[in-house]
Amino acid sequence: NAGVTQTPKFQVLKTGQSMTLQCAQDMNHNSMYWYRQDPGMGLRLIYYSASEGTTDKGEVPNGYNVSRLNKREFSLRLESAAPSQTSVYFCASQRAELADTQYFGPGTRLTVL
Amino acid sequence: GEDVEQSLFLSVREGDSSVINCTYTDSSSTYLYWYKQEPGAGLQLLTYIFSNMDMKQDQRLTVLLNKKDKHLSLRIADTQTGDSAIYFCAESIKGTYKYIFGTGTRLKVLA
Numbered sequence: 001n002a003g004v005t006q007t008p009k010f011q012v013l014k015t016g017q018s019m020t021l022q023c024a025q026d027m028n029h030n031s032m033y034w035y036r037q038d039p040g041m042g043l044r045l046i047y048y049s050a051s052e053g054t055t056d057k058g059e060v061p062n063g064y065n066v067s068r069l070n071k072r073e074f075s076l077r078l079e080s081a082a083p084s085q086t087s088v089y090f091c092a093s094q095r096a097e098l099a100d101t102q103y104f105g106p107g108t109r110l111t112v113l
Numbered sequence: 114g115e116d117v118e119q120s121l122f123l124s125v126r127e128g129d130s131s132v133i134n135c136t137y138t139d140s141s142s143t144y145l146y147w148y149k150q151e152p153g154a155g156l157q158l159l160t161y162i163f164s165n166m167d168m169k170q171d172q173r174l175t176v177l178l179n180k181k182d183k184h185l186s187l188r189i190a191d192t193q194t195g196d197s198a199i200y201f202c203a204e205s206i207k208g209t210y211k212y213i214f215g216t217g218t219r220l221k222v223l224a
Contacts, residue, residue: 041216101146
């Protein structure tokens with residue numbers, strides 16, 4: 001089992017460019033999450049998908065869109081990148097049960113110039 | 114709203130015990146978690162405690178929960194240099210799929 005995988009590992013964008021961060025899990029988990037990590041601010045939830053076919057906004061959704069492509073894959077799109085979106089992005093997954101353990105990917109380090 | 118707070122830094126000598134503290138605001142939390150993040154990596158679950166427990170021990174790790182004060186602590190006995198990392202406290206919000214994470218405590222272990 002690879003667990004949770006994310007691509008790319010690193011990315012540099014110019015302001016206004018768009019890109020999609022990919023996430024996949026092979027644990028047959030129902031719920032998937034996107035977080036961003038900024039110094040001194042911990043992890044903040046951007047969007048989550050409680051199950052295939054549903055997505056919901058988290059704490060900081062502005063400037064992002066998500067797609068739950070199938071049970072395995074959950075992508076995060078930046079339509080018009082801004083320097084404030086420079087961050088480390090983590091994808092996580094968990095089984096269906098509420099309050100179950102979340103498993104994290106290795107992260108994508110994004111810099112927007 | 115929900116909030117989880119931690120101190121940002123802790124420095125200990127190898128072999129000593131480390132205690133990392135966390136306070137949270139949501140009294141309806143179901144589980145409280147401790148995650149470890151090593152440099153350049155994602156978060157790994159270290160341990161968790163159900164909200165109706167006071168203490169949980171797992172090898173070198175001891176978690177204490179004071180529900181009255183909404184205070185959670187993680188004690189690492191015989192701290193080693195490999196324990197140097199960022200430790201995150203997190204709570205699950207009852208009835209939702211959401212977690213709230215603290216800011217993380219960077220533990221530095223001095224040889």
